[in-house]
Amino acid sequence: MPPTAQRPVGEYTTDDRERWAAEAPKSQERTPFERDRARILHSSALRRLGAKTQVLGPASDDFVRTRLTHTLEVAQVGRELGKALGCDPDVVDTACLAHDLGHPPFGHNGERALAEVSAGIGGFEGNAQTLRLLTRLEPKVADPATGxxxxxxxxxxxxxxxxxxxxxxxxxxxxxxxxxxxxxxxYADDAEVFAWLRVGAPERVRCLEAQVMDLADDISYSVHDVEDAVVGGRLELDVLADPAARDRVVAQVMDWYGSVVDEDGLQAAMRRLPATDTWVSGFDGSRRALAALKDMTSQLIGRFCDAAIDATREVYGSGPLTRYAAELVVPAPTLAEILVLKGLAVTYVMAPREQEPLYRRQRELIADLVAVLSDRAPVALEPPFAADWLAAGDDSGRLRVVVDQVASLTDVSAAEWHARLVRPSRL
Incomplete structure (x- = not known):
């Protein structure tokens, strides 16, 4: 969308700096956006990401990325990308650090399980849970007017x-x-704060900083999931030389991500990527091979970010861009290359694991926890969630509190809670 008449391009307004609940004036040593970033960094929700699944479980090996390491990588990519476009780097950094806070134990597998058990109360979605956490659940501020x-x-x-x-x-x-x-x-019961934060925003349009965060997320996990898969021995990048393997990757991309890019675009991307100077062939696990792989991931990140910056600048010029003054432009070939990397991770890591008994047990564990905590609430809940449960007005509200509690757990604590609360009842 073109720059609007209501907002000077490149500027953040008093409305942008407003907080949902008024706070006493702070010293001027830090900007409001720097304070936002600090609040995320010091949150318990961010610390818990260190024990939550990214693609593979945190305990699977010492190299694999967790939600926390992934989040820090997204923040680094997003901050630099946003800064190049003129966004406030702390706004983008905050969004990147926050983007996965609402994810439950066991990654998307746990998200799927919670969505099933909460289908009757509006479902579960990690991104909606992030907003709920930022505006309600993470303890930091109480409204001085209402408590x-x-x-x-x-x-x-x-x-x-x-x-x-x-x-x-x-x-x-x-x-x-x-x-x-x-x-x-x-979620429906967070509509009030959602309406507040979206004042002046076009309906269902993301601000530029959110688009930068989203692209940084896509770039980071597409590149780094492939890196983890190669190091873990689950993927050889030479596989793209095989036409049958390329067809499988295309099929998985279409199945998991839809037809955002057509088959011809994906096939062309699978020819371009191995032709780059830094593409790794014949990975043997040596330090030299690991260094080459790391260089490849770095070069791919730069390739994708530079393409988006250049394309956006071509449309909107060289001035600073913020909020709704511009939309991020991602060239179709760049999007296709990102999707190919996602497709490699899906084909050789994510899709095969769906058939493993472990992933079915994880979903069962989540469902068991929701059932037993619903039965034993509020006693079995942690004190903040017990208070929420007692304040809830109906069964739907109480179930949402139980879901909030389960979503807050890490992979390890979810298993420990299950062992303590569920298994003894089965003896």
Missing amino acids: RPVGLNLTRASLDASTKYPWSALDAPLRPDGTPSAKFGV
Whole structure:
């Protein structure tokens, strides 16, 4: 969208710096956006990401990325990408650090399990849970007027930048095949704060900082998941020389991510990537090979970021770009290359694991925890969630509190809670 008449291009306004609950004036040594970033860094939710699954479980080996290491990598990529476009780097950094805070134990597998058990109360979505955590669950600020917890009480600009899907499940846009998107960014009972943070925003349009965060996320996990897969012996990059393997990757991309890029575009990307100077062939696990692989990931990140910066600048010029003054432009060939890397991770890591008994047991563990905590609440809940449960007005509200509790757990603590609360009852 072109720059609007209401907002000077490159500037952040008083409304952007406003917080949901008024706070006493602070010293001027730090900007409001620097304070937002610090609040995320010091949050318990960020610390818990260190024991939550990214693609492989945190305990699978010492090299594999966790949600926390992935988040730090996204923040580094997003900060530099946003800064190159003129966004406030702390707003983008905050959004990147926050983007996965709402993910439950066991990654997307746990998200799927919680979505099933909460289907009757509006479902579960990691991005909607992130907003709930930032504005309600993470203990930092209480509204001085009402005493109500307001989470980290971030500025409007930072909250909006952290909202990857600015719509509810009922308002989700249609995908190319005509079905509603399964992704959404707000639950019904968080609608009030969502409406506040979206004041002045075009309906279902992400601000530029959120788009930068989303691309940084895509770049980071597409490149780094492939790196982890190669080091872990699950993938040889020479596989792209095999036409049958390329066809399998295309099929997985279409199945997991839809037809954002057509088959010809994906096949062309699979020819371009191995032709780059830094593409790794014949990985043997040596330090020299590890260094070459690391150089490849670094060069790919730079390749994708530079392409987006150049394409965006071509449309919007060289001045600073913020909020709704511009949209991030990602060239189709770049998007295709990112999707190919995602497809490699899906084909050789993520899709095969779906058939493993471990992943079924993880979903069962989550469902068991929701059932037993619903039965034993509020006693079995941690004190903050017990208070929420007692304050809830109906069974739907109480179930949402139980889901909040389970979503807050790490992979390790979820297993420990299950051993303590569920297994003894089965003896």
